[in-house]
Amino acid sequence: MARYEFTYPSILEAEGRMLNDLVRVLARHRMTGLAKQSVLVVMCEAFNNALLHGNKLDPKKKIKVVVTIKKREVTADIIDEGRGGLEKVRKRQPSRKWAESGRGIGIIGHYASSVNFRETERGGLKVSITFEPDDKKILSKC
Amino acid sequence: MEIVMKEVGAVVVLHLKGRLDLASGAGLKDEIKALLEKEKNLLHLNLAEVDFINSSGLGVLVSVMKDARLHKGRLTVSNLAAYVQEIFEITQLSHIFEIFATEAEALDSYQSVNAD
Numbered sequence A: 001m002a003r004y005e006f007t008y009p010s011i012l013e014a015e016g017r018m019l020n021d022l023v024r025v026l027a028r029h030r031m032t033g034l035a036k037q038s039v040l041v042v043m044c045e046a047f048n049n050a051l052l053h054g055n056k057l058d059p060k061k062k063i064k065v066v067v068t069i070k071k072r073e074v075t076a077d078i079i080d081e082g083r084g085g086l087e088k089v090r091k092r093q094p095s096r097k098w099a100e101s102g103r104g105i106g107i108i109g110h111y112a113s114s115v116n117f118r119e120t121e122r123g124g125l126k127v128s129i130t131f132e133p134d135d136k137k138i139l140s141k142c
Numbered sequence B: 001m002e003i004v005m006k007e008v009g010a011v012v013v014l015h016l017k018g019r020l021d022l023a024s025g026a027g028l029k030d031e032i033k034a035l036l037e038k039e040k041n042l043l044h045l046n047l048a049e050v051d052f053i054n055s056s057g058l059g060v061l062v063s064v065m066k067d068a069r070l071h072k073g074r075l076t077v078s079n080l081a082a083y084v085q086e087i088f089e090i091t092q093l094s095h096i097f098e099i100f101a102t103e104a105e106a107l108d109s110y111q112s113v114n115a116d
Helices: A013-027 A035-052 A085-091 A104-111 B020-038 B055-070 B082-090 B104-114
Strands: A001-011 A062-070 A073-080 A114-119 A125-131 B002-008 B011-020 B042-053 B075-079 B098-100
Touching: A013 A035, A013 A062, A013 B020, A035 A062, A035 A073, A035 A085, A035 A104, A035 A125, A035 B020, A035 B042, A035 B055, A035 B082, A062 B002, A085 A104, A085 A114, A085 A125, A104 B082, B002 B020, B011 B020, B011 B055, B011 B104, B020 B055, B042 B055, B042 B082, B055 B075, B075 B104, B098 B104
Parallel strands: B011 B042, B042 B075, B075 B098
Antiparallel strands: A001 A062, A062 A073, A073 A125, A114 A125, B002 B011
């Protein structure tokens, strides 16, 4: 089992840094193709939620990303330092046809094998995501 | 993200390369806004070299599509990688965008509209 931990400031450029770090981790574990893309897009959606809605681009607040890879099973936690994130997730409405935002949670739900939202002791949001190797959603695309 | 522009008749073709995400989307919005201000409102986006797109990137595409329509224009897209095509489908944006398999097919469609 391999565990990777990264911490980012809440600035726009952090999205690219996180993706670059994740690309390197997945390459190390020979994860390629659409299975890799699924992990990248889900992680990016959760990360951007933390960046924009959790930490509200406050550079003093951090986002912690923990990725664990066991064989081909990937689990990840994305933890922000915001407030009331769980309530925002609960109140979320489906995006309208011409909306310019609000599609991230749907994308996470489509590609992840499981996703869990919890509030941390400090009031931030912890999103835990699992990609299982026998999940047909992912395997069919390898 | 890298943007390479060319004009084919009345249509401005933008080749996008790299990630279309939160950070890079603003650049595309600015380019399209500048084109629309110059009354260039027939736009085609070739996404062949877009290797990553997320909901922020999709939001930018919806935004520029709305801008093009506000300017009585048209925006088409083509050459979607399988993964990008799937993202369009699961978010149901495939219903609102004019998606073509190739750039040539998209450009042909502008000819047929003009001929009608």
